Amino acid sequence: MTEDHPDKPRAARPGRRPSKPPVAQRRRTGGGNPAPEGRVFLYGLHPVEMALANPDRVIHAIYVTRNAEARLRERGLTFPVEPQLVEPRWIDARVGADTVHQGVLVETETLTTDRMSALRKARLVLALDQVTDPHNVGAVMRSAVALGADALLTTTRHSPEETGVLAKSASGAVDLLTHVEVVNLARTLNALRDDGFTVIGLDSDGPEPIEAVRPGARTVLVLGSEGKGLRPITRDACDQMVRLDMPGPIKSLNVSNAAVLALYLVGRAMPAADGSA
Numbered sequence: 001m002t003e004d005h006p007d008k009p010r011a012a013r014p015g016r017r018p019s020k021p022p023v024a025q026r027r028r029t030g031g032g033n034p035a036p037e038g039r040v041f042l043y044g045l046h047p048v049e050m051a052l053a054n055p056d057r058v059i060h061a062i063y064v065t066r067n068a069e070a071r072l073r074e075r076g077l078t079f080p081v082e083p084q085l086v087e088p089r090w091i092d093a094r095v096g097a098d099t100v101h102q103g104v105l106v107e108t109e110t111l112t113t114d115r116m117s118a119l120r121k122a123r124l125v126l127a128l129d130q131v132t133d134p135h136n137v138g139a140v141m142r143s144a145v146a147l148g149a150d151a152l153l154t155t156t157r158h159s160p161e162e163t164g165v166l167a168k169s170a171s172g173a174v175d176l177l178t179h180v181e182v183v184n185l186a187r188t189l190n191a192l193r194d195d196g197f198t199v200i201g202l203d204s205d206g207p208e209p210i211e212a213v214r215p216g217a218r219t220v221l222v223l224g225s226e227g228k229g230l231r232p233i234t235r236d237a238c239d240q241m242v243r244l245d246m247p248g249p250i251k252s253l254n255v256s257n258a259a260v261l262a263l264y265l266v267g268r269a270m271p272a273a274d275g276s277a
Helices: 045-053 066-074 088-095 134-146 164-170 185-194 232-236 255-269
Strands: 027-029 033-035 039-043 059-064 104-109 124-129 151-155 178-182 198-202 219-224 240-243
Touching: 033 039, 039 045, 039 088, 039 164, 045 059, 045 066, 045 104, 045 164, 059 066, 066 104, 088 104, 124 134, 124 185, 124 255, 134 151, 134 164, 134 255, 151 185, 178 185, 185 198, 185 219, 185 232, 198 255, 219 255
Parallel strands: 124 151, 124 219, 151 178, 198 219, 198 240
Antiparallel strands: 027 033, 039 104, 059 104
């Protein structure tokens, strides 16, 4: 009798219940997402669909329930590796029983962030100044893609790593959005200004309402963390500081909600790509 590889589940045989892959020793990363070093577990039908469609993704394993496999095949997806049938509770054990994984889990290498050269043709860039919560960053990425931003700029430190939690909140945007990490955000913003970008910072103490925003044909919108907001060095790197005025009794928004409104208003105020108003 041959011994199975410890990380590889046996394929389910027709007419039998799905096999239960044994648990390998794994390192726990942020967000309760256990995966080997340098890899991440993605879950949920839409994030997994986007990951499988991304040619830059290196997929190592796909674990699915029977229902999830059928739903993925209905979407006409090509599987780079053969899906392996498992029970829902096997996925629960890896991502938590309260996680909405929809019966699918993919083990993949984390994506490599893009270089600054990826911004050469970008018109609208969203920058986050030390926003650390993966739910917020994922939601911001989703909004950035939906509202037509070309790229996301984050700091190497004080930013969340790619996890299943972030990817699920992003609903596939992790695999759709150009993402550049930089060591020094203020220095990068100054370099982008020299390159023709208008840099607009959003802060509750901004001297002007966002309705008075004056974006250029190429614009960077900068948002800070909740509570601290933009750091002074980041504010100094902005051409214009604006605020969101709330008409209701609550005067501030969650950073992901603020990103939605700010991206929409700044995007509408930007000149057209051909330079017309």
